[in-house]
Structure formats: C-alpha cells, structure tokens
Amino acid sequence: MNMLLSCDWGTSALRLNLIDAKSGQIMTGERSDSGIAKTFELWKATNITDENSRIAFYLDVLQQLISNIETRLSVSLNGVKLFISGMASSSIGFIELPYSQLPFALSGPGLQVKHLPAPEGFNHAISMISGVRSADDVMRGEETQLIGCVEAIESTAVNQVFILPGTHSKHIYVHQNNITGFKTYMTGDLFELLSQKSILHNSVEKENDIEAAEHALSFKQGVTDAAGGNLLHAIFKVRTNNLFNVYTKKQNFFYLSGLLIGTELKDLAVNSKDQFHLLCGAGLEKCYRMAFEQLNMAKQLKTYPPQWVDEAVVRAHHKIYNQIGN
Template sequence: MTPPPTFLSCDWGTTAFRLRLVERDTLTIIAEESSKEGNAATAERWQQARQPPEQRVAFYLNIVRQHIQRLEAAAETALAGVPVVISGMASSTIGMAELPYKPLPFAVDGSDLLTKTIGPTADFPHPVLLISGVRSDDDVMRGEEVQLVGCGFENTPEEQLFLHPGTHAKHVTVQNGQATALKTYMTGEFFSLLSTKSILAASVEEGGKLAEGRHQQWFAKGVLDGQQANLLHNAFLVRTNDLFQKNSKPENYFYLSGLLIGSECHELLAHLPARIVLAGEAVLVDLYGAALRVLGIAHKCPVTTKTAQETTLHGQLAVLKQHLAALLTT
C-alpha cells in the first residue's frame, strides 16, 4: 500500500490537546487544531460517562475525530486513512490506553520506543500509532522522548545533553546514539506555586519581556544568586526586594524565574556536556538560553536551540517511519 503524503500529528498533554495535518516530506503544517481538552479533563469526562472499560479508547478517539473533522473542513479534503501519531500523556494512566514505560537506554532515532497500533474502524477510519514514555530507575517522562528523537543527536561517544524546559524540566544525557540518563526538575511547577499561591505572589507581577527595561539585569542576578546552596532563603528575597522597594514587581518576577532556573542549571557547571540541545517553547528557551550565558556554560560548550513544534514533528515522523508498513496493514 502506498503511504499517504500526510500524517496527523497529535500532541496530547495533561492540560492541552493539539492536532496538526502535516506533509510527510516537508513537515509543512497544512492545518492545525488545539483545545484545552487535555488528558486530565478527558479522563474526568470518561469517568463521568460511566462507560465500560472496553469503550475507553473509542471515547478518547471520538475527541480526536471531532478535531479531524474540523481539519478536513479547513484543508478542504477528506482525511480517511491518514495515520494519526499520538505522543504525550495519552499513553498514561489518564490517557486512552496505559502503556508501560520504555526503560533507559533508548535509541535516539526512536527505533526502540514502545508503541501501540490501533486499527481503523467505521467510527474512526484512521490507523493510530500511540507512543509510550521512558523511565529510569527513579524518573519518568512522556512526550519529551519524542522531542529528543526529533533533535537529531549525533552518534558520538561524547556526552550530549537534551534540555527541555517546562513545568517539569527534563535533562537527558545522550551518548553513543542512546539516551542513557534522565533527571526531572520541577522548576516550572515551583515557579507557578511560588508566584501565585505563596506569600511571594503579592511581590511579583507577570508582564513584559526579558529584553525590556531592567528585566534582564534582575533575571541575571537571580541566576547568579541561584548558585548559592540555600534556595529557600533566596526565595524570601523576592518579598524583601518588594518590601524595601529595590525593584518593581515585574522585575521581581524575572528575579524569581532566574533564581529557580539558575538553581536547576547549577549541576551543569560541575559536569559540562560536550553539547546542549535546548528545545521547547520559545519564551522558556529564551530564558534558559540567557541563564546558560550568564553562568558561562554557553561559552564553554555549544548550545543549539530548537522549537517544541519542530522537534515534536521530526520525532513523531521518525517513529512513524519505523512502523508505517505495519500500521497501514492494521
């Protein structure tokens, strides 16, 4: 069977859903749909529906189908038979079908990631490739492994680092074509809690860009202060900065961000990789790139930046190619 020239890329996280119609040869996005129908909200709806367990996959795929119908209208073409590649939390306990984690190491070309194929039906006329996550002895990730595959790491004995900023930032060591070690940092979640739920919430204010005013100066100060051992004390300085009117609330916002990102990156000073690939959402990539420069890390090893969209599409396509023949015969 001749493979269709397009595929449907589904990035289904805990809180967000994104579906793209993509040309396979060029990775050009033809049409795109997104919503807040993340796996957490979908799992709650599934529990409220009280359907039998064997209907769970169909329940989740019905959401995907509704978005595909909107893509068909936008692209003015029928998409029946076009394969759907799904990565993220859809393979977790809150997803459509729980898959076991692939134990480290895994090949950075995506050839040995754990997957599940789901054949087309009358209600959902698309073959589905569901990609599972990865685990170490004490850590896990789902979704970021696909982005790592999409980075195109060199097969070299030198240690390289995949750095993915986010709610739960990931640092993955890559060596000899294998991802060999994984560390998660709750940087984004801690920042959200401190800036919205703690006593510090009244001392910070979101707004503005890193390059504006004194934001970069206060961010850099936070990064450097974050090299000190006692983060718990440093965090309280956010309150006293405001109390003593040392800076503005937006400047304090960037100071707190610098504190946490600087603390996360502290270990890199003692164990520099040969190369860092920094991949994720643009705002976070800019902040982490600035932090790596402040710490002098970017001057000692090359840092390549990539977008989350770019790495997700490249990674999903790489895994799809490994399974395309089998997928189209399901």
C-alpha cells in the first residue's frame, strides 16, 4: 500500500500519523509530549553543537514513534516519505527555514517547502514545511492546519477570523481565501506560568469540568473582568479570591482561565461584522465557546468537531503531497 507519514511537531506536543497516500485516510498514529521546546532543551543538555548531530538527535525522537507504528502494524516503513510542519523548522527545531510572506494564499502555492533526501541512519525522505510571517509576528504550523480546513468550511462572509487556541493562540485574518494578517496571544503559556510558577499557584487547583455550574460561574466572571479591566490588576484577584474565600481553588482555576481567554478575545469585539471560526480540541472548545457567549459574540461564531480539527494537518500534508507531484 502507498503510504505517507504526517508529522505535526508543535512547541509542546508531537503528533505522527501514518496515512494512505491515495485516499488521505489515517491508518494509525502516535502522540508524544516531546514537543520542539522539550526536544531542544534535551539537545542543548548534550553540549554537542555540531549541526549534523543536532539533526540526528531530533530524528531519533521521530524514529522512536515510527518504530512504535512498525511494531504495532508488523510492517516496515522504510522509504515512506515524511512530511513535517510546525516548530521543527524554527530556530529551536532541527532545520531553520525562512518564512513565507503575507498575503498568503490558502491554496498552498506560497508555502516554503524544503525537500531533504533520507539522512544517514533515517530511511525517510523529508519534506519540511515552513511558516508565515508578517511585519511583527510569526507562525509555524497554524497556516498548515488552516490549509487543511478552509476547503471544507462554507462561509459567505467577506472577512473571516480563524481562532486557533493553544500555548500561543493565533487569530488569523482571511480575506478572499488569503491570509492578510494574524496575531499571536501567549494565552496558554501565560496560564501555565501563572498557575504553576507564580505566587498564584497556591490559589488554584487544576480541574477539567468547566460545565459544572460553580466552575462556569467563576470562568464567566473572569471573562467579564477581563473585558472591563486591567489584566495586571485582575490577575491578583486570583489570590484575594482565595484569601477571602470568594472562590474555591478549583473555581479560581477557571477564573484565571476566564481572565486570560477573555483578554485574548476582547480584541475581536471591534470586528462586529466578521465571521469567527473556532478551530481547537475538545477541552478548549468548551472554554472558548463559553467566553464568546459571555462577550455576546456567539452569533458570529462557528465551531467544528474537535477530531476533524485535529486531523487538519494530515489533510494539508496530503494536499501538499499531491500538489508537488508525490
């Protein structure tokens, strides 16, 4: 069977899928927390600065996942082509590539793609997909995810904004199927820092059930406070909420989440005629949808099945594979 390996290597996670190269259907996949940031730190700890050793180190991480698939399916994947997008082509990846420029056509021809023959000890030719830059912002991976979504999204809106939540959330502005601008929000990164490494970490306790009434209440209050106040002041209320028994630590967890997501989304309130598309996994989808409702912008919002969103990079890789003539 003609097969293809599709790798989405983000800042904090690594996803590898084996797909049918003809149909684009996923056959099986592997997931790992060995994101580019973690892999880069592990490589630096080796104190080896040779670039060939760096490439080999990163490819060893991928080889472990490929070997897991081979073992599970009892097949050899030697010679199967590998497509990689995300942070792998960044300054902390294993090969840094230049960015594509705006405006960027979502049909895909403007992508910077570097084709590498199979490196020694790694039996897979590699196609590395780079990111996109503006005058003051960059993204790697989200543009590929969007390529895998736009063809199936129907909208009559002239201007569309695609929201891709995550460690570094992206708001991507699209006009006539071209990316015309985007903004990065360090929402997830800041939430981790504040909830785990600041004075606030003793005032919150991790909880996943945002739909519980008491959790939804505190989350919505965080969104409201973010929309009408100063974030640097509002985040200290996480501590006083705990000191004065306003919220439990679990409620406070969602209050902090609401503050940060509300701060991210309030920029969109000025785009009252735009169509918003939310592209994210199941956990964050509930939070962002609730925040849109609290900000009275739910009528402009379209959401999509989380699994379909998760598979967007695979669809994009399959499309690019066909575009370049296999």
